Amino acid sequence: MIYLNAFLFAGLVCAVAQIILDTTKLTPGHITVIFVVLGAFLDVFNIYDQIILWAGGGALVPITSFGHNLTHGAIHGYNTEGVLGLFSGTLDLTAAGISAAIIFAFFMSLVFEPKD
Amino acid sequence: MKQNYQEIVKKHSPKENVLMNAVIAFITGGLMGIVGQLLIDGYSSWFDIPTKEATVCMLVTLIFFSCLFTSLGFFDKWVNFCKCGLIIPITGFAHATMSAALEYRKEGLVTGIGANMLKLSGAVIIFGVVSSFVFSLIRMVVGLI
Numbered sequence: 001m002i003y004l005n006a007f008l009f010a011g012l013v014c015a016v017a018q019i020i021l022d023t024t025k026l027t028p029g030h031i032t033v034i035f036v037v038l039g040a041f042l043d044v045f046n047i048y049d050q051i052i053l054w055a056g057g058g059a060l061v062p063i064t065s066f067g068h069n070l071t072h073g074a075i076h077g078y079n080t081e082g083v084l085g086l087f088s089g090t091l092d093l094t095a096a097g098i099s100a101a102i103i104f105a106f107f108m109s110l111v112f113e114p115k116d
Numbered sequence: 117m118k119q120n121y122q123e124i125v126k127k128h129s130p131k132e133n134v135l136m137n138a139v140i141a142f143i144t145g146g147l148m149g150i151v152g153q154l155l156i157d158g159y160s161s162w163f164d165i166p167t168k169e170a171t172v173c174m175l176v177t178l179i180f181f182s183c184l185f186t187s188l189g190f191f192d193k194w195v196n197f198c199k200c201g202l203i204i205p206i207t208g209f210a211h212a213t214m215s216a217a218l219e220y221r222k223e224g225l226v227t228g229i230g231a232n233m234l235k236l237s238g239a240v241i242i243f244g245v246v247s248s249f250v251f252s253l254i255r256m257v258v259g260l261i
Contacts, residue, residue, distance in 0.1 A: 006153040007146035010205070014145025015138045018200035022134045028203050029236060033243045035204060040248040044255050057153030060171055061178070061205045062145070063240065070248035075255055086252055090245055097206065098241065100176045101213045102233065104183040109217035109229055112187035 006058025009051065013062045032063050039067030043075075069093035137199060144201025152178070152205075175206055182207040186214040212236035 017031050026034075039062075042048040048068040052059045059065060070090055077089015091098070152174055159170040182202075185191035191211060195202050202208055213233055220232035234241070 003150050003153055006149040010149025010152070011142040011146030014148075014201045014204045015142035017204045018138045018141035019134060021200055022137055028200075028208070029239055031200065032203065032208060032240050036240050036244040037247040040244060040251050043248075044251045055149070057151075057156050057171075057174065058146070058149030060156070060174070061148050061152035063204055063206060063209060066206070066209070066240065067244050067248060070244045071251050071255075074248050074252035078252060078256055086249065086256075090248060090252075094244075096172045097175050097179060097209075100179045101183070101210045101237070104180055104210070105214045105217040105233055106229060108183050108187045108214065109221045109233075112218065114218040114221070 002056045005055045008058070009055035010058040010061055013064060035062065035064050036067040036070075039064030040071045041067075043068045043071040066094055066097065140197070141199055141201040141204075144198040145204060148178075148201065148205040148207065178206050179210040182210040183214045186211050187218060209237050209240060 013035070017035060020026065020034075021028065021031055039048060042051070042064070048059070048064070052065075052068075070093075073089045073092040073094070074086050075089075077085025077087075077092065079085070081088065155174040155177055156167060156170045159165065159173045160167055163170075163173075165173075182191060185194070191202075192215070195208075195211060202211070213236070216235045216237070217229050217233045220228040220235075222228065223232075
């Protein structure tokens with residue numbers, strides 16, 4: 001059942017993004033930024049946590065979960081360390097994703113030639 | 117004359133089929149969601165780790181494969197076909213990072229790869245961090261009241 005929910009939620013997010021991309025003049029960069037900010041906003045009152053419980057991986061794969069993790073880390077940092085935690089906690093949960101992208105991209109760009 | 121020109125441009129510019137693109141994005145994006153859930157379930161049962169760590173493993177796996185497929189050259193074609201079905205999942209973030217790194221590698225290690233790798237995906241990190249800071253400030257203020 002969670003697989004159906006995952007399919008529906010991830011598909012819905014992507015379809016909405018595609019419709020925005022086709023009907024406005026925004027670039028894909030704008031769209032991903034909009035969805036990151038949306039995910040960050042949905043975490044303020046823990047709405048996104050409910051979506052993750054319902055859709056599982058379908059809510060964790062789209063870029064909205066990136067924004068969700070940023071806000072989640074910042075709020076968790078504030079709760080444990082006070083105001084300083086707002087700064088130190090922000091990138092806590094997304095660090096693995098950002099580091100992985102940078103490390104893989106760096107070494108692979110040394111190995112592979114760009115293809116046209 | 118000017119209006120005439122606008123009409124001609126409108127007639128000959130390629131028509132984006134909004135409905136068709138949305139359906140393709142829905143199906144491919146949904147499949148990515150299923151792949152994510154499959155990987156989470158797989159990792160947590162194979163390695164016997166909690167869901168939270170399995171999620172991190174899943175994201176790293178997806179990032180690894182989209183970087184690899186981008187450098188092998190055929191991921192661009194997939195993105196052109198699926199559009200938002202692959203741009204909105206975390207694969208789009210990795211694809212943007214990887215293609216910027218590949219594109220600028222001939223300009224050198226520091227001034228090419230180092231300076232330009234996050235050219236496209238940096239916007240996501242910057243706006244994400246700034247907006248999450250603002251939102252957690254709001255949450256903090258609401259919590260104090």
